[in-house]
Amino acid sequence: MSKMRRSERIVRLTQILLEHPHRVLSLTEMAEKLASAKSSLSEDLAIIRDVMEAEGLGTLETQAGAAGGVRYVPGLRADLAEQFVQQVAQRLCSGDRILPGGFLYMSDVLGQTDVLDTAGKMFASRFREAGAEFVVTVETKGIPLAVATAKYLNVPMVIVRRDHKVTEGSSVSVNYVSGSRRIQTMSLSRRSLPERTKVLIIDDFMKAGGTAKALADLMREFQVEVVGVGVFISTIDPLDKMIDNYVSLATLSEMNEATREVAITPGTYFA
Amino acid sequence: MSKMRRSERIVRLTQILLEHPHRVLSLTEMAEKLASAKSSLSEDLAIIRDVMEAEGLGTLETQAGAAGGVRYVPGLRADLAEQFVQQVAQRLCSGDRILPGGFLYMSDVLGQTDVLDTAGKMFASRFREAGAEFVVTVETKGIPLAVATAKYLNVPMVIVRRDHKVTEGSSVSVNYVSGSRRIQTMSLSRRSLPERTKVLIIDDFMKAGGTAKALADLMREFQVEVVGVGVFISTIDPLDKMIDNYVSLATLSEMNEATREVAITPGTYFA
Incomplete structure (x- = not known):
């Protein structure tokens, strides 16, 4: 050359x-x-x-x-990160997004490549010293965020399934009680994670933290250490989550089905 | 400045x-x-x-x-694309990967950020003139590929669910018969796709093409046009798929449970 x-x-x-x-x-x-x-x-x-x-x-x-x-x-400079969360909040703060049962529709926002890219950069930047060797998420809505984060951390991404799949080979499963009080299952292929590694958990939404806690329990079965938990949005209520030290990009600080009001503020990332 | x-x-x-x-x-x-x-x-x-x-x-x-x-x-030059598929084939062609029932374990490869990135570039390059306004996939294993492709095409990504979810709002569902002869369901939130748009379907694996065909049927319910179908790996058998004109990056040309032999060759992308 x-x-x-x-x-x-x-x-x-x-x-x-x-x-x-x-x-x-x-x-x-x-x-x-x-x-x-x-x-x-x-x-x-x-x-x-x-x-x-x-x-x-x-x-x-x-x-x-x-x-x-x-x-x-x-990395992403603090003012650019704040600007990003404000833009996301603006899109999500719409009464139209409140679904029956008090859920907030956000799948469209989590499918925007710009949103995924910036969120991935923010998580990768926050956890850059954590030493994660894998990014782990549970299907389905957190997967795109986990892909973007894994890319910026240069580590592979692992998907925990909701039930045992024939295409995953022998798996380890755990049961847990979800926010809606139902007993749910999580299952992860034995081949997917080597023992004694470190992982970062990424998900789209955290209310009480039951899903993140179940993921952490599942990781323990693999003798894998959770070095961080990052979520796109956490709710302000309940204040006490089942997981400590999570990082959320934004906080759902109000959602009123009657008045159709939604309020989203910067998350613990900015604390 | x-x-x-x-x-x-x-x-x-x-x-x-x-x-x-x-x-x-x-x-x-x-x-x-x-x-x-x-x-x-x-x-x-x-x-x-x-x-x-x-x-x-x-x-x-x-x-x-x-x-x-x-x-x-x-874009990705043809020789670099070929080299990539050879590397992927080398990793996947291992008897250890054959699971009971004749499935090939490939979740680890589909979690590698390099693999996702290059596959996304290849799909985006092949379908760059197709005019897709969304990339559509069905959960779960195709999602990371869809994220990478959507990024390089600069369009949003939409995830079709296996069943109706409370967090998705009002949805349209279709039933179809899967490769394993079971009746399955696909469901997509009404809000996720505007009518009269064009979409590119991305998935990880295609055997008979039943899943891709069901996705295309679902798109018809949304009055949405499918401008392309891209899969990471298609099987050589059956030769006649339920979908025409799909693009596969690699072909699973042999998998013998008895002899533990797996052969993977370049896909229709290179035809």
């Missing part, structure tokens, strides 16, 4: 870094790939890091030395 | 473009945002386009004139 000009190198480096968050990329390998000197690469990376930091989009961590490498650590 | 240097501008432009595939970005707005002349921007974009095309990662489409804009169209 012929030598690249700086501007070409910067396009390629930016692209490689953005597409591989949280992966340490070897400077030696990149220098070979781009047919450039490591010193030029270091200057390029400094420019990229400065722009990322100025725009509040994360940073680059570089390790010096012969085995030197660089890693893109996604 | 102070004027940016070319190299800084290129970092920012590359990042904006990569994070917003298939969106027309106004040159005027970008020039303001980056405090730069449109002519400089055009030169930057030409550099970015050249690198993207040389690396086989897609292209930029620019529209000239006062209302001029630029759009990143993701």
Whole structure:
């Protein structure tokens, strides 16, 4: 490959870094790939890091030395995160969304790629030091959020099923009592998680926390450590959840079926 | 904002473009945002386009004139796509993966962020001219693929449920006969899809095509047009599927429970 000009190198480096968050990329390998000197690469990376930091989009961590490498650590500046939650709240705060039984319709919002992408960045940014080796969710509505978070943390994503499936092989199941007081089941394929790993739990909604607690119980069966719990929206009531230390992006602070009023405020992420 | 240097501008432009595939970005707005002349921007974009095309990662489409804009169209060069399918095949072609009943365990592969990302790029690239306004999938294992595809097509993603859920509001349901000869149900919230739109169906696996056909029937109830069907893996048998013109990334061409042999070959994507 012929030598690249700086501007070409910067396009390629930016692209490689953005597409591989949280992966340490070897400077030696990149220098070979781009047919450039490591010193030029270091200057390029400094420019990229400065722009990322100025725009509040994360940073680059570089390790010096012969085995030197660089890693893109996604982030989202606090004001951009707040702006995002305000936009989501605006969309969700509509009386039309209140369903019989006091549920809030939010499937459309959780299908928007921009929403998923930003939420994934926020979770990945908050839990970047937690050491999660997998992102775990339970079907169904939390899956897209788990996909986006796993992407920005560069770890695989694991889906817990509501019942045992023939396509999953031998599985471990637990029962729990859901918010609607029914006994429910969760089931996870034995092959899906190695023992003694660390996981981050991601879900779309938390009321009392029964689902998250059941997920944590299931993880214990796998001898797996839960290093964090992230939910898109948690309800203000009950204040005492069955899980401590969860991170929610937004709080459903009011939903009145009679007056059709919905209020959504920033979540524990901002506390 | 102070004027940016070319190299800084290129970092920012590359990042904006990569994070917003298939969106027309106004040159005027970008020039303001980056405090730069449109002519400089055009030169930057030409550099970015050249690198993207040389690396086989897609292209930029620019529209000239006062209302001029630029759009990143993701793609994946044929040899990189083939290499990807070979890697996936290598991982899946293991006798250990054959489950009782003749199912192939592939949930772990479908949880790998690299796999999802590349598969999403391939589907988005193949269906880029199809005009899909939504990506539709049915729970559960196709959801991560649908998320990745929707991201690269810049359209929302819609999840069809296996049964009617209280959190989805009023829904339309259809029954169908699955590959295992059982009668199954699919249900989709009325609010999730506007009438007279176009959708792309994405799923993880296709044998006879009963699920895809049921999804297409459900779409008809919504007066929605199916402009394409993409599956991660289709089986070679039966050759005649209930759906025509599907695109599969890989073909399961052999799976023998007795000899524990599995063979996976490139799918109709490469035909």
